Amino acid sequence: MIKRIKKIKGNRLFVCKGDTVLVLSGNDRGKRGKVLKVFPERNRIVVEGVAFMKRHSKPSAKAPQGGIIERERAIHASKVMVIDPKTGEPTRIGHKFLNVDGRRQRVRYSKKSGETLAG
Numbered sequence: 001m002i003k004r005i006k007k008i009k010g011n012r013l014f015v016c017k018g019d020t021v022l023v024l025s026g027n028d029r030g031k032r033g034k035v036l037k038v039f040p041e042r043n044r045i046v047v048e049g050v051a052f053m054k055r056h057s058k059p060s061a062k063a064p065q066g067g068i069i070e071r072e073r074a075i076h077a078s079k080v081m082v083i084d085p086k087t088g089e090p091t092r093i094g095h096k097f098l099n100v101d102g103r104r105q106r107v108r109y110s111k112k113s114g115e116t117l118a119g
Contacts, residue, residue, distance in 0.1 A: 011040045013077050014093040014108070016119030021080040022090045023050055032083065036072065044074035051075045086113040093117070 015021060019035045033047040053073040059066035081090035091112040097104045098116075108117040 011043065013038060013040050013043065013045070015045055015077055015080065015082060016108075016117075018119065019117070020083040020085075021045075021047060022083055023047065023075070023080055025079050026051070026075065037074070039074060042074070043077050045077050045080065046072050046074050047080065048072065082110075082117070084110045084112050084115070085117065086110065086115045 015035055015038065017035055017038050020032060021035060023029055023031045023033070028050045031047075031050050033049045035045050036048050037046040039045065049072070051073050052070045055069045055071060057063060057066050057069055063069075082093055083089070084091040089112065091110045093108050094111050095106055096109055098107055099105075108119065109115060110117060
């Protein structure tokens, strides 16, 4: 059976590549890691050192030995919370508009400390 994934066009996530996040639920609850990849159309992210899966690979030119390879898999974005760069604690993310060179630019900020986040 093929699992169909409903893709959402124009979906924006609160997390960006490079953010440090805290995992809220699941087997890796409480772990912190850096976001490696973001899949906004599926509401999923890949976090460094979290949610490993085992991949069985045949011997090939790249991996002549073959065997079982462990790598991170995507988890749902609602299971993580962004870490505030100022305080080091988990925080919610807000959006505000700043005037930069006469243009309005949308920026993310931490709800706890009010500090703006990159991305």
